Every structure is written in structure tokens, then in C-alpha cells.
Amino acid sequence: xxxxxxxKDLIVWQKAMEMSSMLYPIAKxxxxxxxxxxxxxxxxxxxxxxxxxxxxxxxxxxxxxxxxLYIANGSVCELETQLTLCVRIGYLTETEIQPLxxxxxxxxKIIMTIAKKLTDxxxxx
Numbered sequence: 001x002x003x004x005x006x007x008k009d010l011i012v013w014q015k016a017m018e019m020s021s022m023l024y025p026i027a028k029x030x031x032x033x034x035x036x037x038x039x040x041x042x043x044x045x046x047x048x049x050x051x052x053x054x055x056x057x058x059x060x061x062x063x064x065x066x067x068x069l070y071i072a073n074g075s076v077c078e079l080e081t082q083l084t085l086c087v088r089i090g091y092l093t094e095t096e097i098q099p100l101x102x103x104x105x106x107x108x109k110i111i112m113t114i115a116k117k118l119t120d121x122x123x124x125x
Contacts, residue, residue: 007057012110016050016072019103023079026100030091038091042082048075049107062118069115076108 007013023046030039049072056068083100086092 007054010053010057012107012114013050013053013057015103015107015110016053019100019107020046020050022100022103026083026092026096029096030086034091038082038086042079042086045075045079045082048072049079053111062121066115066118069111069118073108073111073115076104076111080104 002009004010023042027039027042030042052068052072052075056065056072059065059068080101083092083097083104087094087097
């Protein structure tokens with residue numbers, strides 16, 4: 001396994017970037033009246049995930065890194081909720097969102113695994 005030198009080496013960041021790219025065409029399917037509401041909020045949540053992973057990685061302490069990972073995970077939950085709402089109100093179908101939901105679930109699990117390892121190493125110091 002190669003040593004992680006930058007946030008770009010993190011699998012979770014790479015998956016979050018992939019998910020963000022997948023979200024844009026989905027968000028464009030929403031009605032025009034949602035351009036500055038739900039669609040915009042979904043794009044911001046999607047962008048927040050890899051951005052917070054990267055920012056946390058670039059911080060000078062494990063405590064700060066953890067905080068940004070928790071923020072990224074919050075954005076995972078936010079986006080899952082928004083996608084589910086789009087299905088409930090008839091803007092999107094389950095089939096359309098399922099690949100994103102699956103990827104978000106995987107990203108969330110990886111984020112929490114990293115957070116747990118960081119927390120465990122903090123406790124052992």
C-alpha cells in the first residue's frame with residue numbers, strides 16, 4: 001500500500017469526487033423552480049463532502065481533521081435526505097438515485113472508519 005502524502009491519495013476523497021460528479025446531471029433533472037433551492041442545496045452538500053475531507057487532511061491536528069470528517073459525514077446524511085426527498089415528491093426515481101445512495105453509504109462508512117482510527121490513536125497518546 002502506498003503512503004498517503006496528500007488528500008488526493010485518500011480513497012474516500014476520490015469516491016467523494018466521483019459522487020459529486022455523478023450528482024450534477026441528477027440535480028439538473030430537477031424542475032427549473034428548484035434551481036436556487038433544492039438543486040443548489042444538493043450541489044453544495046455534494047461539494048462539501050470532498051472539500052471537508054481535503055480541508056481536514058490539510059489541518060495541523062488530528063482533532064481538527066476529525067471535526068472536518070464529521071462535517072463531511074453530516075453532508076453525506078444531508079445529501080441522502082435530499083435525494084430521498086426528491087423521490088418522495090416525484091422529481092427523481094429510486095432507480096436514478098440508487099447509485100448515488102450506494103456510493104454515499106460507502107463514503108460515510110469510510111469516513112467513520114477513518115474517524116474511529118483517529119480517535120483510537122488519540123486515546124493511546
